[in-house]
Amino acid sequence: MSKKTIMLGNEAIARGAFEAGVKLSSAYPGTPSTEISEYLAKYEEVYTEWAPNEKVAAEVAIGASISGVRSLACMKHVGLNVASDPLYTFSYTGVNGGAVIVVADDPGLASSQNEQDTRMIARAAHVPVLEPSDSQEAKDFVKYGYELSEKYDTPVILRTTTKLAHSQSTVELCDRVEVEDKEYSRNLSKYVMMPASAIGRHLVVEDREKRMANDAAEFPVNKLEINDKKIGFITCGIAYQYVKEVCPNASILKFGLVNPISKKLVEDFVNQVETVYVFEELEPVIEEQVRAWGFDVKGKDLFTRQGEYSANMLRRVLFGADDAVFEKKEAPARPPILCPGCPHRSVFSVLNKLKIHASGDIGCYTLGAVAPLSVIDTTICMGASISALHGMEKGRGKDFIKNWVAVIGDSTFLHTGINSLINMVYNKATGTVMILDNRTTGMTGHQEHAATGKTLKGEDTYAIDLAALCRTVGVKNVIEVNSFDVKKLEEVVKASVNGDELTVIIAKSPCVLLKGQKFPNVCKVDPDTCRKCGACMKIGCPAMTRGEDGKVKIDATMCNGCGLCQNYCKFGAIKTVER
Amino acid sequence: MAMTKNIMIVGVGGQGTLLTSRIIGKAALSEGCDVKISEVHGMAQRGGSVVTFVRFGEKVNEPVVEEGQADVIISFERLEAQRYAHFLKKDGVLVVNDCRIDPITVVIGAKTYPENIIEELKKEHEVYAIDGQRIAIELGNSKVLNSVVLGYAASFIGFDKQTWLNTVASTVPAKTIEINEKAFLAGYNAEH
Numbered sequence: 001m002s003k004k005t006i007m008l009g010n011e012a013i014a015r016g017a018f019e020a021g022v023k024l025s026s027a028y029p030g031t032p033s034t035e036i037s038e039y040l041a042k043y044e045e046v047y048t049e050w051a052p053n054e055k056v057a058a059e060v061a062i063g064a065s066i067s068g069v070r071s072l073a074c075m076k077h078v079g080l081n082v083a084s085d086p087l088y089t090f091s092y093t094g095v096n097g098g099a100v101i102v103v104a105d106d107p108g109l110a111s112s113q114n115e116q117d118t119r120m121i122a123r124a125a126h127v128p129v130l131e132p133s134d135s136q137e138a139k140d141f142v143k144y145g146y147e148l149s150e151k152y153d154t155p156v157i158l159r160t161t162t163k164l165a166h167s168q169s170t171v172e173l174c175d176r177v178e179v180e181d182k183e184y185s186r187n188l189s190k191y192v193m194m195p196a197s198a199i200g201r202h203l204v205v206e207d208r209e210k211r212m213a214n215d216a217a218e219f220p221v222n223k224l225e226i227n228d229k230k231i232g233f234i235t236c237g238i239a240y241q242y243v244k245e246v247c248p249n250a251s252i253l254k255f256g257l258v259n260p261i262s263k264k265l266v267e268d269f270v271n272q273v274e275t276v277y278v279f280e281e282l283e284p285v286i287e288e289q290v291r292a293w294g295f296d297v298k299g300k301d302l303f304t305r306q307g308e309y310s311a312n313m314l315r316r317v318l319f320g321a322d323d324a325v326f327e328k329k330e331a332p333a334r335p336p337i338l339c340p341g342c343p344h345r346s347v348f349s350v351l352n353k354l355k356i357h358a359s360g361d362i363g364c365y366t367l368g369a370v371a372p373l374s375v376i377d378t379t380i381c382m383g384a385s386i387s388a389l390h391g392m393e394k395g396r397g398k399d400f401i402k403n404w405v406a407v408i409g410d411s412t413f414l415h416t417g418i419n420s421l422i423n424m425v426y427n428k429a430t431g432t433v434m435i436l437d438n439r440t441t442g443m444t445g446h447q448e449h450a451a452t453g454k455t456l457k458g459e460d461t462y463a464i465d466l467a468a469l470c471r472t473v474g475v476k477n478v479i480e481v482n483s484f485d486v487k488k489l490e491e492v493v494k495a496s497v498n499g500d501e502l503t504v505i506i507a508k509s510p511c512v513l514l515k516g517q518k519f520p521n522v523c524k525v526d527p528d529t530c531r532k533c534g535a536c537m538k539i540g541c542p543a544m545t546r547g548e549d550g551k552v553k554i555d556a557t558m559c560n561g562c563g564l565c566q567n568y569c570k571f572g573a574i575k576t577v578e579r
Numbered sequence: 580m581a582m583t584k585n586i587m588i589v590g591v592g593g594q595g596t597l598l599t600s601r602i603i604g605k606a607a608l609s610e611g612c613d614v615k616i617s618e619v620h621g622m623a624q625r626g627g628s629v630v631t632f633v634r635f636g637e638k639v640n641e642p643v644v645e646e647g648q649a650d651v652i653i654s655f656e657r658l659e660a661q662r663y664a665h666f667l668k669k670d671g672v673l674v675v676n677d678c679r680i681d682p683i684t685v686v687i688g689a690k691t692y693p694e695n696i697i698e699e700l701k702k703e704h705e706v707y708a709i710d711g712q713r714i715a716i717e718l719g720n721s722k723v724l725n726s727v728v729l730g731y732a733a734s735f736i737g738f739d740k741q742t743w744l745n746t747v748a749s750t751v752p753a754k755t756i757e758i759n760e761k762a763f764l765a766g767y768n769a770e771h
Contacts, residue, residue: 323647
């Protein structure tokens, strides 16, 4: 079969895994990697799952590899931090069935808390990295990754970036190749990483990396294009496309294997080309190695470490001007906001009213940091809300957190929040943890998790009871409340922050964007009763605006009828009516 | 097939800009072009400003359209047209769905929504505006707004009418093919 179609980078990665005969994939959602698992789940031949976090996902893939099948794990860049513990040692054990770990970097921070470069971790762990520059390569490189993995006995990272993951380009489809399961045999010196074995494996790792670096000059994923010898670029990934756009006649050394890089190719290239630029997004990973080998190149002295690159950015550096014709016009910013009817807004409206600070976490509810809700004070990483609140209490004493809570989503709580809660119980904390349970992994686009009762494949499964889980680890005070019951919420939050007992408040209400949610009602302002006081506007609902007469209007097409605004109108001017 | 064509679709999260970009990309593919489409995901889905790019031609390299390069910008909202108009080429065309969605900065009173956006944009650019929402509602389904606006913009992008209709039919859900075709034609035949 050969068919040309147009595919998202992430869809092409899934297709590559399918065609490569992958039997298992495990992942935790994270922008811009999430869709890989969703596309892969559609192939019956591949077992796919959501794991509670990336460490678990990587370990599941490791187990499958050791058992003898080709396996995949997918995550975003910060997910690799969580999975780096198994990664570093997986590098030592090597594989049985091939193993590829897809890691999606997010230069430009479309939806992340930092801009780290996965190639740095890969270098530290001595794991080879492939980096494609369009959807066709994404598919091809995944398949090539399994070849390399099995040939060199190593896990392989496929690094993508946001632009690649979320761009569509043409892809030629092939059939799936069923790969025979590798035989498993007990091998202590390879799979049991106690010191005596690991000492030996470290030598294997060093040797492997040297062999790969030597062989890489012949790898088909590295491309040497010699054209105009006056100007040349060493580049990789999506940055290659910007070079082709701006300097179609330049010479290019494009690395598909970005770790380890081939010294021979660099040498050949630099010796032929007059001026060489290293053009790579984020960290100067290639540049520093090239410079360390004694070659004179230009790089981060001209190009930033920050954000996404672009063709216009390259034009500005090379030619002093870009393609822009018109001046940019000022326009009021349109930042992302919580949706109309979002249960998080209700919780934040209460916390805002009570003047409570929140130790925050990673999810849609991070948007509660900005005006007008202005509740979240900190956001570090998955699970940090709970442990950071604990640190504040133990650092400054329990009175310091009398006007603080930790807020964390249901999926994030199961990811790494639970460990932090165990720590609070164990170390006699008195703080208040709020689990904002919207029955989904919201921010990444609604993925199932261990408390939703559905698997990635859509099958029914056991749904973890979050309240029971908290009680089991020793939290005596666990209170479940409807997120939209603002009266009850206010009552329990007040009692909890003022009390001396560790409390978990589970605020429950499904995400309004979840499939199957019905909104038969909308809210409507009675203009004769509205006093223009604006109290209802303080909840920051995008469905509400002021008319020219200063009275509040609610856009019926946007309103989901949650009724939160009604709680904040002293005059009873907002009614719920049938849509 | 000569130069690469650069199309931008801008709007507010939830307006269906993504579907529009996919239809344009599929139409180009069916005409034998190399195509790249780039989408914005993540936090921008939550009511934020959303941009997608479609580029097609003989060979397309970068997946995005940059400042000074857009042949056509389709904006599903007035303020977003103002925000991205500087991406147009010198003789680029701006197609605007004439509707207003207040950003949160306006809702909370920190900023005011600019007046006379379309009139101001016309001073510098070739602008075509259509009340797509009204037409969609007249057709009986406000959700076909995309198809109305796409139909209105189609002649600036290229391809013949039948290519567009075939692509719309093969992209939208089966139950909605007829109304989407009607919506496309309503935009296509509307006065420009």
